[in-house]
Amino acid sequence: MDSIVKSYLAELKNTLDLLDEAAINEAIHTMHQARLNGRQVFVMGNGGSAATAVHFVGDVAKNTRVDGLPRFRMICLNDNITAFSAYANDEGYENVFVQQLINLIQPGDVVIGISTSGNSENILRAIDYANGTRNNKTIGLTGFNAGQLKDMVNIHLHVPSDNIEQVEDIHMILAHLMTTALRQMAAQESEETTQHSTEQRVGMVYGN
Numbered sequence: 001m002d003s004i005v006k007s008y009l010a011e012l013k014n015t016l017d018l019l020d021e022a023a024i025n026e027a028i029h030t031m032h033q034a035r036l037n038g039r040q041v042f043v044m045g046n047g048g049s050a051a052t053a054v055h056f057v058g059d060v061a062k063n064t065r066v067d068g069l070p071r072f073r074m075i076c077l078n079d080n081i082t083a084f085s086a087y088a089n090d091e092g093y094e095n096v097f098v099q100q101l102i103n104l105i106q107p108g109d110v111v112i113g114i115s116t117s118g119n120s121e122n123i124l125r126a127i128d129y130a131n132g133t134r135n136n137k138t139i140g141l142t143g144f145n146a147g148q149l150k151d152m153v154n155i156h157l158h159v160p161s162d163n164i165e166q167v168e169d170i171h172m173i174l175a176h177l178m179t180t181a182l183r184q185m186a187a188q189e190s191e192e193t194t195q196h197s198t199e200q201r202v203g204m205v206y207g208n
Contacts, residue, residue, distance in 0.1 A: 041111075041112065044077040097122050101126055
């Protein structure tokens, strides 16, 4: 048992060291700009990735609130069981996400697909639709060999592992990492805005 625990943790640590930090930073910046510009962020996944998507949206919506800045307009496409099951029943499971995007997406929005294999058909269809809408940004979180999703998204966050549990572990770590970074960026933005406003008021008082 000890060897299993040590092996799992060692593999997890090694895989974390292989993550593309530049891509992670780009994803964070893209989400931050979406917030500042009042754009929507859509997230989706299946199975364990659906749970990650729900968790990610909940964390970002609540934990990145900062006075003076707009809140995230973030929607999890697998969280509305009524819409999800209706589209699955009537339009096919492969269309459960794209049909919701057709209703909701606007130019400049961000769409995030979480797929350990990178080959989930319902996610591929949604990403393809988002790519065809003006000025949208797409982000993919994958594992294994990343499948088709890696070549479809603007920003690819790949977990180079063939262990599905570890891929899902690291996807959740990425979600928490991005949430933390977005909160800190928002706090800094708010502080700079407050400082600028104070300087303007002082300048007006002293005629500068």
